[in-house]
Amino acid sequence: MNNYEQFCTKFVQAVGNKEGAVSPVIMSSAAFGYGDAQTAEGIFDGSIKKPLYSRMGNPTTAKLEAIMAEMDGGVGAVATSSGMGATTLATMSLLEAGDEIISIGGLFGGTYALFDETLSRFGIKTYFFDVDELENIKNAITDKTKIIFLESVGNPNMRLPDIKAIAAIANKEGVALIVDNTITPLSISPLAIGADIVVYSTTKVIAGNASALGGCAVFRGINDGEDKFKSSRYEFMKKPIKSAGKMALIPNAKKRVLRDLGMSANANASYQTLLGLETLALRLPRIVQSVEIIAKELSKQGLKINHPCLESHPHHARYKTDFSLGCGTLFTIDMGSKENAYSFINKTKLATITANIGDSRTLALHMASTIYSDFDVATRKFLGITDGLIRISIGLENPKDIIADFLNAAQ
Numbered sequence: 001m002n003n004y005e006q007f008c009t010k011f012v013q014a015v016g017n018k019e020g021a022v023s024p025v026i027m028s029s030a031a032f033g034y035g036d037a038q039t040a041e042g043i044f045d046g047s048i049k050k051p052l053y054s055r056m057g058n059p060t061t062a063k064l065e066a067i068m069a070e071m072d073g074g075v076g077a078v079a080t081s082s083g084m085g086a087t088t089l090a091t092m093s094l095l096e097a098g099d100e101i102i103s104i105g106g107l108f109g110g111t112y113a114l115f116d117e118t119l120s121r122f123g124i125k126t127y128f129f130d131v132d133e134l135e136n137i138k139n140a141i142t143d144k145t146k147i148i149f150l151e152s153v154g155n156p157n158m159r160l161p162d163i164k165a166i167a168a169i170a171n172k173e174g175v176a177l178i179v180d181n182t183i184t185p186l187s188i189s190p191l192a193i194g195a196d197i198v199v200y201s202t203t204k205v206i207a208g209n210a211s212a213l214g215g216c217a218v219f220r221g222i223n224d225g226e227d228k229f230k231s232s233r234y235e236f237m238k239k240p241i242k243s244a245g246k247m248a249l250i251p252n253a254k255k256r257v258l259r260d261l262g263m264s265a266n267a268n269a270s271y272q273t274l275l276g277l278e279t280l281a282l283r284l285p286r287i288v289q290s291v292e293i294i295a296k297e298l299s300k301q302g303l304k305i306n307h308p309c310l311e312s313h314p315h316h317a318r319y320k321t322d323f324s325l326g327c328g329t330l331f332t333i334d335m336g337s338k339e340n341a342y343s344f345i346n347k348t349k350l351a352t353i354t355a356n357i358g359d360s361r362t363l364a365l366h367m368a369s370t371i372y373s374d375f376d377v378a379t380r381k382f383l384g385i386t387d388g389l390i391r392i393s394i395g396l397e398n399p400k401d402i403i404a405d406f407l408n409a410a411q
């Protein structure tokens with residue numbers, strides 16, 4: 001049974017309650033009373049499992065975290081206030097000044113800026129590579145490399161990494177692999193193919209309707225015997241592994257980042273995300289199927305479409321083998337010039353013009369004048385941002401309606 005079918009059952013069963021309120025309860029309190037001094041001590045030392053304070057964890061959010069952890073086969077998860085919060089949590093929990101990151105593929109703009117502009121101010125250096133530069137990636141690993149980071153699908157360049165091959169390098173060299181799986185939940189299971197941490201913007205297809213900003217990091221368990229996190233590269237993991245065993249990456253992330261930087265999820269957003277998650281396994285296969293139908297037809301009609309379902313795409317073979325459940329909601333159209341792109345955007349009647357992706361509605365955005373307007377020419381070129389590039393995120397509409405609308409808009 002594929003993940004879509006399996007999670008059609010699991011999500012609805014896990015989100016709803018069998019007794020009392022069927023819909024998840026929103027526990028929107030910031031603080032929780034402990035009752036007495038002994039209980040307070042126990043909650044703080046971890047021996048009593050009750051809520052401490054919502055920055056460190058909230059019961060509604062905990063429900064979301066448990067389901068997200070199950071979705072990816074992790075030992076636990078930490079939900080955050082945004083997808084960037086999840087990436088910041090996961091990366092900064094493993095980094096200190098002087099460390100290095102290897103970043104692979106065309107990154108989401110915010111992640112690129114985090115690595116290139118913000119973490120660099122704290123003495124962390126990032127080396128950027130294309131997905132297929134495996135030899136260069138291997139050679140770039142030093143004693144200071146703490147993280148290899150990649151996105152399951154290049155957004156918006158639509159390049160597909162060979163995640164297993166990159167995980168093999170990370171595991172051989174003993175470096176943590178973090179995968180941003182925002183675009184391909186259920187379709188790709190990064191922990192099962194060798195990643196250590198998965199991060200999501202749940203704002204996108206998981207919530208699925210622009211109702212809540214949110215993120216989540218899912219962590220694998222520390223192995224009983226050998227484990228890369230027990231090596232001298234991750235000296236700081238000694239303490240959490242001693243006290244939390246296989247769960248160690250979670251208290252490490254909470255104490256090193258969540259407690260002090262405070263990108264915590266709130267109960268209302270977690271509730272709305274749970275409602276979205278409930279139908280994810282039903283929505284995503286429909287969208288993935290529509291993406292193929294639309295991309296192929298528009299390409300046949302002469303539009304310059306970038307999606308790996310097309311035989312002309314350099315990663316078409318990888319798409320067939322490693323991404324058999326699709327690669328998410330996106331494709332791009334290159335209209336050749338900014339003028340043509342603007343004309344398309346202003347003529348489409350179905351697409352909503354916005355920076356979001358993964359919505360129930362079809363969305364469109366001109367890349368160079370919006371998300372990438374701050375980036376210099378060389379960086380845009382590296383990220384594949386041409387002057388006429390429009391990113392499309394397909395929604396739940398009938399694909400025939402979208403094809404007709406887009407063909408009209410392209411004239």
Ligand SMILES: *Cc1c(COP(=O)(O)O)cnc(C)c1O
Pocket residue numbers: 082083084085108110111151155180182183200201202203204213214215357
């Ligand atoms: C949107 C997005 C993010 C950031 O998520 P926010 O919820 O907007 O903070 C990170 N990675 C990818 C791939 C995204 O699409």
